[in-house]
Amino acid sequence: MDRNEYNPEKMVMYHMSGHGKDLINIIYNAIKQADLHNDIPYMLYFREELCEESKWYSDGLDTILVYPEILKLIDKYPNIGRVHFQRYEKDSIEPVLWIYETFLEACTGFYSIPLEDCKRYLTDFRKRWLGYGYSEREPYRMELELCLETGNMDKAAEIWDKLKEMKVESYDRKGAYINTKIKYYLLNNKKIKADGLADRAVLRGQANGSPKYFLIIRQVISYYLEYYIQHGDYKNALEIAYKLEHYFDGGHSPGECIIEKETTSWASVMCAYIYSRPGQGLRIYKKHWKDWEEEKNPLYKYYEFKNAACFFKGIGSEKDTVKLKPGNLFPLYNESNIYNTSSLCSYYYKGAEEIAKKFDKRNGTDKYISLLDMSFKNV
Numbered sequence: 409m410d411r412n413e414y415n416p417e418k419m420v421m422y423h424m425s426g427h428g429k430d431l432i433n434i435i436y437n438a439i440k441q442a443d444l445h446n447d448i449p450y451m452l453y454f455r456e457e458l459c460e461e462s463k464w465y466s467d468g469l470d471t472i473l474v475y476p477e478i479l480k481l482i483d484k485y486p487n488i489g490r491v492h493f494q495r496y497e498k499d500s501i502e503p504v505l506w507i508y509e510t511f512l513e514a515c516t517g518f519y520s521i522p523l524e525d526c527k528r529y530l531t532d533f534r535k536r537w538l539g540y541g542y543s544e545r546e547p548y549r550m551e552l553e554l555c556l557e558t559g560n561m562d563k564a565a566e567i568w569d570k571l572k573e574m575k576v577e578s579y580d581r582k583g584a585y586i587n588t589k590i591k592y593y594l595l596n597n598k599k600i601k602a603d604g605l606a607d608r609a610v611l612r613g614q615a616n617g618s619p620k621y622f623l624i625i626r627q628v629i630s631y632y633l634e635y636y637i638q639h640g641d642y643k644n645a646l647e648i649a650y651k652l653e654h655y656f657d658g659g660h661s662p663g664e665c666i667i668e669k670e671t672t673s674w675a676s677v678m679c680a681y682i683y684s685r686p687g688q689g690l691r692i693y694k695k696h697w698k699d700w701e702e703e704k705n706p707l708y709k710y711y712e713f714k715n716a717a718c719f720f721k722g723i724g725s726e727k728d729t730v731k732l733k734p735g736n737l738f739p740l741y742n743e744s745n746i747y748n749t750s751s752l753c754s755y756y757y758k759g760a761e762e763i764a765k766k767f768d769k770r771n772g773t774d775k776y777i778s779l780l781d782m783s784f785k786n787v
Contacts, residue, residue, distance in 0.1 A: 414441055416450040417492055427465040435461060439474075449491045452481050452500060459507050467705035468514035472521070475511040478504055479532075505540060508533045509550055509584075516557045517707035519766040526554060545574045549588055556591055559768070559775025568592060587627050594635045606632070633676045637715060638779060640786025642683055649680030671699040672708045679715035682722030682787065689719055690730060697734060706763050713760035714780050720753035722787045757784065 419438045435458045442450040455478050462470035482488060488500040497503055512529055515521045534547040548571045555564035586605055593602035606628050629652055636645035652673060674696050681689035693716070700712040723730075730752075732738070733745050740747060740755060757780075764776035 414445050448485050449489050453491045463510045471514040517705050519770045558771035559773030638783045645680035646684050649677040653677050675712040675715040679719045686723045710763040713756045717753050717756035718783050718787045720749045724749035
């Protein structure tokens with residue numbers, strides 16, 4: 409782009425493009441142009457956009473790389489002005505603080521990032537959040553999320569008790585609190601309590617009809633689908649998986665936009681179809697196995713491989729072999745294109761197990777090995 413033609417507001421029209429790798433490259437170019445022109449507000453804004461795009465449509469690596477640059481910018485220029493597209497924000501610092509959660513989630517999903525670093529980032533967020541004038545409610549919710557993701561359930565219970573005593577704030581993202589509560593109840597096998605919250609979230613979403621509330625429904629569906637797979641409840645898993653596939657295939661209303669990377673969820677849908685729709689499960693596998701193989705986010709890959717292992721264990725009771733034509737890049741490739749379901753099951757189980765051990769070593773718990781064993785045993 410010619411320096412004389414620099415127009416950041418026009419560049420933001422990248423929102424008209426699709427999502428994923430191509431759009432991420434476009435935003436990187438926007439960052440480059442803003443940096444070239446020393447346009448501080450847009451240097452900040454485009455980096456925020458990249459973090460959000462990476463979270464919902466990619467693997468989170470770009471968030472991990474770019475968010476520290478955002479913190480350096482606001483530390484160096486604490487009075488950065490808002491851009492036109494932030495006119496509804498309180499100031500330019502507010503969106504940075506909300507995106508901190510996106511950054512922490514991304515860090516948690518990579519076992520190569522030490523837990524001590526995740527905790528240090530959380531401490532930094534708390535300091536910045538309180539310094540901004542907000543209460544400790546949101547930092548405690550984020551700490552609870554960290555405990556749930558790493559499997560520190562004793563600490564999670566302590567934070568849960570504190571969080572329940574804190575008053576609701578006007579700036580709360582209520583959908584985030586609903587999701588965190590549902591996740592907490594399901595991980596503690598308090599499904600009846602989770603059901604009450606989930607029903608309210610779904611009803612509110614249907615009544616509101618906005619993308620924001622659809623996201624609540626979408627995440628709730630994912631939590632329940634994984635819960636049913638872990639507990640071997642394939643009757644209920646089927647119902648939810650069918651609904652999720654319906655959304656992915658465009659069966660949602662115009663106000664319900666899917667704003668999340670789908671490949672991990674497709675592995676859960678495939679797994680749910682073990683007994684009732686194994687043929688459809690195989691079609692999903694043929695379409696997405698390469699996505700799962702190339703997955704860079706180890707947390708996503710863990711769930712993809714875990715559910716693939718469960719799927720092939722389940723259909724193995726009826727099929728000793730399956731016919732696939734994946735090409736010679738397939739990890740178990742053979743020229744006959746006939747594959748043993750037991751070999752496929754073993755491959756994915758070992759892959760999930762390897763990742764689980766690395767997460768559990770990093771986290772100091774047995775969460776991921778336990779979830780793998782439970783899911784596999786209950787097929």
